[in-house]
Amino acid sequence: MKKALVIGGGFAGCSAAHLLSLQGGWDITVVESGPWLGGGCKTLWYGGHPYTFGPRHFLTQNVPVFDYLNKYCPLRRCNDHVFLTYVEKDAQFYNYPIHIDDVARMPEKDQINKELTEAKQLNGAGAAKDFEEYWLASIGRTLYDKFVNTYSKKMWMLDDNKVMDDFSWSPKGVALKEGPRQAWDTAISAYPIAPNGYDDYFEIATRAEGVKVLWTTIEQYDLPNKTVVIDGEKRTYDAIINTASPDLVMDNAFGELPYIGRDFIKFVLPIAHAFPKDVYFLYYASDEPFTRLVEYKQFTRINYDAESTIIGMEIPSKNGRYYPLPLKTEYERAQKYFDAMGENVFSIGRCGSYQYRVDVDDCIAQAMDSVEKLK
Ligand SMILES: Cc1cc2nc3c(=O)[nH]c(=O)nc-3n(C[C@H](O)[C@H](O)[C@H](O)COP(=O)(O)OP(=O)(O)OC[C@H]3O[C@@H](n4cnc5c(N)ncnc54)[C@H](O)[C@@H]3O)c2cc1C
Structure with missing residues (x-):
């Protein structure tokens, strides 16, 4: 039997444990430091x-x-x-992603149409170097100010959207939507x-054959050597699937991730x-x-x-x-952590992979991918 450690019993950790169990041949320990399984999806x-x-x-x-x-x-x-966005300046709810049909309802519709025509002619969104440039090149200044500018600064607690120099997670291709709302x-x-949402799945995943949950905190991490200390005992594994923030499990070696x-x-x-x-x-x-x-x-x-x-x-x-903040400098810092983790150590999930765009489905896809690599 090979031994696997899964750090964190959220969506990513539960999926990884379950998929390893389905693969067979693994003795799997999930360590969960919080009060329940499922993390934020409980x-x-x-x-x-x-x-x-x-x-x-x-x-x-x-x-x-x-x-x-x-x-x-x-x-x-x-x-x-459908999703709606409230724009206080217009005292209106509009569709989100921004829908072309809503432009006719906007006070600055002529200006917006002019900017959209210019954006189409320039076709520059693909060459944009930062988040703001991407949006300005896609939808023009007026729509950007209405829907994206303030929202994004609020969402990321930033003063300037230009510092977000990775926008690959933004809804490219649906900056301006046509067709169905x-x-x-x-x-x-x-x-x-089920009334209790995903909770039964977390139970199924962690009661699967070969899986056990330890409700505790890991005292020391040495991921490159696939070793941790739990309850004073040094334990070494054949594989580790981490779902906690990389800085936390790597002793902050390259600095804190924001x-x-x-x-x-x-x-x-x-x-x-x-x-x-x-x-x-x-x-x-x-x-x-x-x-x-x-x-x-x-x-x-x-x-x-x-x-x-x-x-x-x-x-x-x-x-x-x-x-995780979508800043190129921080993605680079996270990459240093991933590079230092060593063979058969995977870091998945939203914090584990330090990717804002990682949603529930991505957690499962990442777990599938990691488990496949452990075949
Ligand atoms: C407010 C909000 C709303 C969202 N809404 C959606 C949505 O509508 N749709 C969607 O697809 N995605 C949504 N997401 C994203 C999605 O929920 C996450 O991508 C997903 O739940 C992440 O799962 P995870 O297992 O990586 O992390 P988490 O859910 O954070 O679970 C991590 C688990 O690990 C435990 N843990 C952490 N550190 C340690 C450690 N060192 N040792 C042991 N245990 C540890 C935690 O206690 C927790 O149980 C949302 C995210 C947020 C924050």
Whole structure:
């Protein structure tokens, strides 16, 4: 039996443990330092309603990943929903991604159309060197100021969007949308059917053959030698799949990796439905301190007819390490950590791979990829 250590029992860690178990021949230890499995995707309850810290809905273009999760955690397809962004200057909600049909409703429509024609002629988004240049070249100044400029500074707690010099995660190709209003008409959008969301999957994954969970903290890390100290005991493994921030598990050797955190507020309203039928999220692009509201009933369909509804509000803050900053310098720092980790050590998940664009489906895809390499 080969021995594997999985650091962290969030989506990435649970998927890795489960997939290793399915591969067979592994004795797998998951170390979880928090109070539950599933990390940020754990379902909590308030006022009789299930909710998570942020939406955590399942969105993917990867059919094998969808099929895998759907097998162990039956999912309800919800491709019907649209996203709206509130623009205070216009006192209007508009579709997001920005939809060409909405331009006609905007006070500066003539100016916007002129800028869009110029952007099309220049066709310069592909050559953009930073986040701001990309958006200006894609949609022009007026739409950028309306939807992206303030939102992005708020989201990343930055004064200048030009410092974000990697924009490969931004919705390229859908900077300006035409056709269906549904944001994700080319992807699978889904949510667990079970009232407790993904939680049963985390249990299935960690009760699989050969998997055990240690609810503890690792005292010392030596990833290049695939060795850690747990409860005073030195343990060496054949493989390690890490899902914690690379700086944390590598003794900060190349310096701290920066993150943006989130404050989260949930509240119950005495009304059956707060948002229109096809709206699940709302984004706020102006000076409000929050970025997003989610009406969970829309996703969960649990207590859908109840006379109250639960809303979650996300406020960017320095609390927690949730959003790796999309800065080239920090990606380079993260790469130094990955290069130093050694053979058969994989670092996956949102913090583990230090990639903001890593969502739930990517966590599973990364776990599949790592486990495949361990065959
Ligand atoms: C507010 C918010 C909303 C989001 N909404 C969506 C969405 O709608 N759709 C989507 O696809 N993605 C969404 N995401 C992203 C997605 O949820 C994450 O990519 C995914 O959950 C990351 O899983 P993970 O296992 O990498 O990390 P986590 O969920 O953070 O889990 C990590 C686990 O490891 C444990 N841990 C950490 N360090 C250690 C250590 N040193 N030792 C032992 N255990 C440790 C933690 O306690 C935790 O349980 C959202 C993210 C945020 C922050």
